[in-house]
Amino acid sequence: MAKKSRKGAAKAVNGSAPKAVLTDRDKKTLKDLVGLADRIVDDAQKKRDPYLDIPTRALSNVRYNKAKRRIEMGSNKNRRQLFNLSQAKSYMQTVLVASGCKQLIEEGKTTSIRGLYYLLKHTIDGTREETFDDQAECDPVIEDVEVGLNSLREELHVYASNRGNLVGPLTLIDSGDEIDCSRMGSAGYSIPSIVERQVIDFKKCTAKFILHVEKDTVWRRFSEDKFWVKHNCILTHGGGQPPRGVRRMLNRLHNELNLPVYCLLDNDPWGYYIYSVLKQGSINLAYESERMAIPDAKFIGLRSRDFERCGLSPSVKINLNDQDIKRAKQIASYPWFEHKKPWQKEIEQMLANGFKLEVEALISKNISYVTEEYTPQRLADGEWLD
Amino acid sequence: MAKKSRKGAAKAVNGSAPKAVLTDRDKKTLKDLVGLADRIVDDAQKKRDPYLDIPTRALSNVRYNKAKRRIEMGSNKNRRQLFNLSQAKSYMQTVLVASGCKQLIEEGKTTSIRGLYYLLKHTIDGTREETFDDQAECDPVIEDVEVGLNSLREELHVYASNRGNLVGPLTLIDSGDEIDCSRMGSAGYSIPSIVERQVIDFKKCTAKFILHVEKDTVWRRFSEDKFWVKHNCILTHGGGQPPRGVRRMLNRLHNELNLPVYCLLDNDPWGYYIYSVLKQGSINLAYESERMAIPDAKFIGLRSRDFERCGLSPSVKINLNDQDIKRAKQIASYPWFEHKKPWQKEIEQMLANGFKLEVEALISKNISYVTEEYTPQRLADGEWLD
Numbered sequence: 001m002a003k004k005s006r007k008g009a010a011k012a013v014n015g016s017a018p019k020a021v022l023t024d025r026d027k028k029t030l031k032d033l034v035g036l037a038d039r040i041v042d043d044a045q046k047k048r049d050p051y052l053d054i055p056t057r058a059l060s061n062v063r064y065n066k067a068k069r070r071i072e073m074g075s076n077k078n079r080r081q082l083f084n085l086s087q088a089k090s091y092m093q094t095v096l097v098a099s100g101c102k103q104l105i106e107e108g109k110t111t112s113i114r115g116l117y118y119l120l121k122h123t124i125d126g127t128r129e130e131t132f133d134d135q136a137e138c139d140p141v142i143e144d145v146e147v148g149l150n151s152l153r154e155e156l157h158v159y160a161s162n163r164g165n166l167v168g169p170l171t172l173i174d175s176g177d178e179i180d181c182s183r184m185g186s187a188g189y190s191i192p193s194i195v196e197r198q199v200i201d202f203k204k205c206t207a208k209f210i211l212h213v214e215k216d217t218v219w220r221r222f223s224e225d226k227f228w229v230k231h232n233c234i235l236t237h238g239g240g241q242p243p244r245g246v247r248r249m250l251n252r253l254h255n256e257l258n259l260p261v262y263c264l265l266d267n268d269p270w271g272y273y274i275y276s277v278l279k280q281g282s283i284n285l286a287y288e289s290e291r292m293a294i295p296d297a298k299f300i301g302l303r304s305r306d307f308e309r310c311g312l313s314p315s316v317k318i319n320l321n322d323q324d325i326k327r328a329k330q331i332a333s334y335p336w337f338e339h340k341k342p343w344q345k346e347i348e349q350m351l352a353n354g355f356k357l358e359v360e361a362l363i364s365k366n367i368s369y370v371t372e373e374y375t376p377q378r379l380a381d382g383e384w385l386d
Numbered sequence: 387m388a389k390k391s392r393k394g395a396a397k398a399v400n401g402s403a404p405k406a407v408l409t410d411r412d413k414k415t416l417k418d419l420v421g422l423a424d425r426i427v428d429d430a431q432k433k434r435d436p437y438l439d440i441p442t443r444a445l446s447n448v449r450y451n452k453a454k455r456r457i458e459m460g461s462n463k464n465r466r467q468l469f470n471l472s473q474a475k476s477y478m479q480t481v482l483v484a485s486g487c488k489q490l491i492e493e494g495k496t497t498s499i500r501g502l503y504y505l506l507k508h509t510i511d512g513t514r515e516e517t518f519d520d521q522a523e524c525d526p527v528i529e530d531v532e533v534g535l536n537s538l539r540e541e542l543h544v545y546a547s548n549r550g551n552l553v554g555p556l557t558l559i560d561s562g563d564e565i566d567c568s569r570m571g572s573a574g575y576s577i578p579s580i581v582e583r584q585v586i587d588f589k590k591c592t593a594k595f596i597l598h599v600e601k602d603t604v605w606r607r608f609s610e611d612k613f614w615v616k617h618n619c620i621l622t623h624g625g626g627q628p629p630r631g632v633r634r635m636l637n638r639l640h641n642e643l644n645l646p647v648y649c650l651l652d653n654d655p656w657g658y659y660i661y662s663v664l665k666q667g668s669i670n671l672a673y674e675s676e677r678m679a680i681p682d683a684k685f686i687g688l689r690s691r692d693f694e695r696c697g698l699s700p701s702v703k704i705n706l707n708d709q710d711i712k713r714a715k716q717i718a719s720y721p722w723f724e725h726k727k728p729w730q731k732e733i734e735q736m737l738a739n740g741f742k743l744e745v746e747a748l749i750s751k752n753i754s755y756v757t758e759e760y761t762p763q764r765l766a767d768g769e770w771l772d
Contacts, residue, residue, distance in 0.1 A: 109610060109753050112603035118749040121701045130701055162573050162602050165548070174571025185560025186585060187548050187576035199572060216548050217498035224495060315507045315516055363504040367495050 020108020023198040025155060032149045033102045040095070052094055053077040054144045055287065062286045064335040069295035071281040071336075073147070093141045094148075096120050096131055101145065104157035110194065113139055116158050147287045152196070153244065159193035164246035165216065166191050167223050168234030170253075171204040178203065181234070188223060191236070193245040195252065202257060207234045209260045210253055211375070212297075214274060215240060218264070218359045218370070225371040231379070234259065241274055244285075247292045250278065254294050261294050262384065264375060267302035268318075268356035269327035272347065275299045280336045298384040300375065302357050304349035310374065316361035320354055342385050406494020409584040411541060418535045419488045426481070438480055439463040440530045441673065448672045450721040455681035457667040457722075459533070479527045480534075482506050482517055487531065490543035496580065499525055502544050533673045538582070539630065545579035550632035551602065552577050553609050554620030556639075557590040564589065567620070574609060577622070579631040581638065588643060593620045595646045596639060597761070598683075600660060601626060604650070604745045604756070611757040617765070620645065627660055633678045636664065640680050647680050648770065650761060653688035654704075654742035655713035658733065661685045666722045684770040686761065688743050690735035696760065702747035706740055728771050 022030065036052070043050040055061070056076040065072045080091045100120045104111060111119065117138040122131055132138045146153050153160070167188035170181040174192065181189045192199065211233050213219050219237035222228065228235040234253065238246040253259050263278060265271035279297045281289030306312070320328075331337060332347040350356065362370040378384060408416065422438070429436040441447070442462040451458045466477045486506045490497060497505065503524040508517055518524045532539050539546070553574035556567040560578065567575045578585065597619050599605050605623035608614065614621045620639065624632040639645050649664060651657035665683045667675030692698070706714075717723060718733040736742065748756040764770060 104753070107753060111607070111749070111753065112746075114603055114744075114746050115607070115749050115753075118702060118744075118746045119753065121750065122699050123701055159606070162551070162606075165576060172571075174573075177569040177571050179569075179571050183563040183565075184570070185558075185563050185565050185575070185578065186580065187560075187578040189571070190551060190573035190576040192571065192573040194572065217500055220545070220548075221497070221501070313508050315509055316504060358500075358504075360498075360500050360504045363497070363501050364507065367490070367493065367497065367501075367505065 020106065022105070022108070025196065025198055026105050029149070029151050029155045030102060030105050032151065033098050033105075036098050036149065037095070049081055049083045050091075051079050051081045052091060052148065053079055054094070055147045057140075057143060057147060057284065057286070059283055062283050064280070069280065069336070070289040070293040071283060071286045072289060073286045090141065093132065093137070094144055097138070097141045097145045098149075101156040101158065110157040110159055113142055113158055113160070116142065143285070150287065152248070152288060152291060154194040154196055154248070160243045160245065162190055162193055162245065163239035163243050164191040164237055164249075165189060165219060166234060166236045166249070168210075168228045169206040169232065170202065170234055173201040173203055175199055182228075186220075186223070188219075188235075191246050191249050193243065195245050195249045200249075200252075202253070205234075205253075205257050205259075206232065207257075207259060208232050209262060210234045210236060210250060212236045212238070212242075212250060212261060212263045212278070214238070214265045214271060214359065221368070222371050222375075225368050227371045227375070231376070238274075241270075242278065244288070244292065247278060250297075251292055251294055254296070261297040262300045262379065263297055264300055264359060264370075265302070266356065266358045267304055267306065267350065268320075268358070269324050269331055271302070272331050273327070276331065276334060276336070280334075298386055300378040300384040302359055302361075303385075304346055304353055306374075307353065307355075307357060310362065310365060310369075312357070312361060313364050316357060316364050317353075317355035318357070320351070320356055324356060325351060340386075346385060405492060408491070408494075411582065411584055412491050415535070415537050415541050416488060416491050418537065419484050419491075422484050422535070423481070435467055435469045436477075437465050437467045438477060438534065439465055440480070441533045443526075443529060443533060443670065443672070445669055448669055450666070455666065455722070456675040456679040457669060457672045458675060459672045476527070479518065479523070480530055483524070483527045483531045484535075487542040487544065496543040496545055499528055499544055499546070502528065529671070536673065538634070538674060538677060540580040540582055540634070546629045546631065548576055548579055548631065549625035549629045550577040550623055550635075551575060551605060552620060552622045552635070554596075554614045555592045555618065556588065556620055559587040559589055561585055568614075572606075572609070574605075574621075577632050577635050579629065581631050581635045586635075586638075588639070591620075591639075591643050591645075592618065593643075593645060594618050595648060596620045596622060596636060598622045598624070598628075598636060598647060598649045598664070600624070600651045600657060600745060607754070608757050608761075611754050613757045613761070617762070624660075627656075628664065630674070630678065633664060636683075637678055637680055640682070647683040648686050648765065649683055650686055650745060650756075651688070652742065652744045653690055653692065653736060654706075654744075655710050655717055657688070658717050659713070662717065662720060662722070666720075684772055686764045686770040688745055688748075689771075690732055690739055692760075693739065693741075693743060696748065696751060696755075698743070698747060699750045702743060702750050703739075703741035704743070706737070706742055710742065711737060726772075732771060 040050045055073055056078050061074040061076040062071055063074055081087045082091045100116050117135045120131055165188040166181055168181055172179050216237050222235050250261055254261050263275050265274050281293040328347050328351055337343045362374055426436045441459055442464050447460040447462040448457055449460055467473045468477045486502050503521045506517055551574040552567055554567055558565050602623050608621050636647055640647050649661050651660050667679040714733050723729045748760055
């Protein structure tokens with residue numbers, strides 16, 4: 001009886017039988033999603049008030065694991081109850097997002113967070129109440145389900161936007177297509193949002209390391225100068241703060257192919273923060289760190305001392321504003337930076353300089369200074385921040 | 387003597403001899419750039435005040451060419467003189483940008499507008515004056531040089547950011563790499579910023595048409611559902627307002643391979659505007675229309691009547707704001723729309739509806755409604771706006 005009810009409950013949430021061939025990972029995610037619904041049915045049958053426990057996603061519930069050198073979530077949870085006026089709506093939304101993800105997996109389809117919002121948005125029967133008033137109401141619930149099930153968004157078949165490209169001596173299988181990333185034209189291989197093993201398998205790689213740069217404009221300079229050929233590396237960018245697909249791709253390349261990761265980012269708080277997220281994980285999405293963070297990633301520049309050292313023109317200075325100064329101090333006090341003297345010195349010197357520098361500023365030396373002198377020297381000298 | 391001086395002048399601007407193998411197009415652009423410098427030398431030798439005539443880039447100097455069905459620049463020019471206090475700086479900046487582009491072409495390198503800014507920014511000797519105070523001062527000068535020489539930015543070796551992807555039965559050569567655009571993995575072929583013939587050659591194409599969608603999220607739905615396989619087409623997106631690379635790529639595919647272009651965009655003023663730019667060219671960059679505009683492009687949706695016709699849920703409506711209403715009226719009065727009754731009706735109905743719709747709203751029917759019903763029906767019925 002209990003078993004039959006469970007099946008019925010799962011069907012009611014969704015109404016469709018699996019249509020797609022499921023990967024092992026899909027099956028596991030699906031089992032977790034159905035498990036979530038099963039607990040609700042169990043509660044109802046045992047006349048207990050249904051609830052969901054969602055790990056707290058806040059700075060207060062984040063800690064730095066020194067041994068693993070990455071950010072982790074603590075064990076605090078928020079209980080979300082159906083029979084509680086202030087929680088009933090978010091309870092409903094959480095179950096709704098879970099059922100939407102179940103539908104996506106069963107149909108073998110993926111969608112964006114915007115798509116999932118539209119898929120689930122409707123006026124609740126017999127009321128004037130919307131399931132979600134706007135996207136901003138839906139996005140955190142997606143994160144709740146991710147963290148509640150310990151699944152990456154991508155495993156729930158929801159993706160972020162594509163951003164980031166890659167070029168280098170790497171052959172991979174992407175959705176059944178064999179891709180030679182050294183022969184993908186001037187824009188390189190476009191890194192998808194979902195790069196889990198069900199989508200992407202590495203086939204062959206002769207690269208010795210990864211150079212990750214902040215922006216497509218810098219990437220293009222390195223690509224055009226064939227830096228990746230001369231130095232036998234993989235070259236990536238993430239269009240600023242790298243999206244999850246890029247972070248997960250770097251993590252997989254680093255761990256599965258043993259490739260060191262070197263980051264070339266702007267000499268500003270934003271550049272430091274990008275490095276921090278790549279290395280230790282992001283505070284907002286701490287639960288992802290296990291599969292995203294690269295604790296061994298190195299920061300090769302730009303450094304605060306490069307202005308003098310490289311003899312840059314004063315014209316390229318960009319004055320720090322109040323926001324920059326505040327951010328820099330915040331970053332300096334991160335637990336993973338606060339005991340590292342070289343990092344403290346680095347950030348102090350930027351504050352003392354009073355200006356920031358973009359990687360593009362090196363162009364003022366000459367167009368290819370960054371690819372022919374700056375980066376090769378730093379790599380040859382093993383000169384980086386850790 | 388005159389000849390020698392000219393060489394000297396050209397060298398002074400730049401200081402380096404050509405290092406790269408130049409394409410025919412590069413040679414022509416280089417000749418135009420050197421010609422610009424030569425005229426200055428001539429003026430100086432003839433003791434005339436040097437000046438540059440730059441076509442005026444403003445709505446007042448733009449007209450709609452009904453026969454060619456695209457926006458064109460008029461013949462108004464602004465004279466920029468060296469010996470005029472209010473013009474001397476912009477005169478210097480124009481010559482400086484031209485010399486920077488000459489350097490790029492000679493070295494066989496490309497850069498972003500940000501890179502060019504850094505390349506040229508410096509404190510003028512013996513003064514505290516910067517060549518450019520910020521990027522905003524440099525960007526319009528790049529456009530001045532483009533329009534002054536009737537060269538596309540890409541021909542001056544300056545690129546915009548990459549944005550936009552393509553999938554479909556098309557094989558092309560990109561920078562020497564043969565790319566089969568039907569086998570590029572889940573994110574497709576990343577359309578580069580520079581797609582001129584020196585970079586990209588079409589080799590083989592069996593597609594019958596192009597479907598251009600607004601955003602990567604929609605593109606991904608079509609790609610995942612293999613719409614391009616079932617309907618034998620090329621599928622592109624431009625990440626919102628398509629960058630020049632995407633527009634030029636569509637233009638070349640349309641003209642060189644005779645592929646009709648169908649656009650699937652949001653039902654809002656922004657969607658109309660994207661269509662307008664793809665079709666007739668952009669007002670700001672009217673001088674590019676000849677190589678960018680696709681006067682035969684069709685608009686297959688979303689239409690203002692689709693809310694009722696497709697039976698969409700009221701939940702997906704997004705109310706028009708004042709800005710939307712103002713933009714919609716502006717667009718309705720464009721010379722290329724104002725005499726087209728179907729377009730007037732379309733825009734009037736959106737205003738009467740009082741709401742806009744994103745393509746993603748069709749997901750509320752079902753995930754693949756847009757790829758399996760909406761778009762195939764519109765194409766089969768030949769139902770579009772022109």
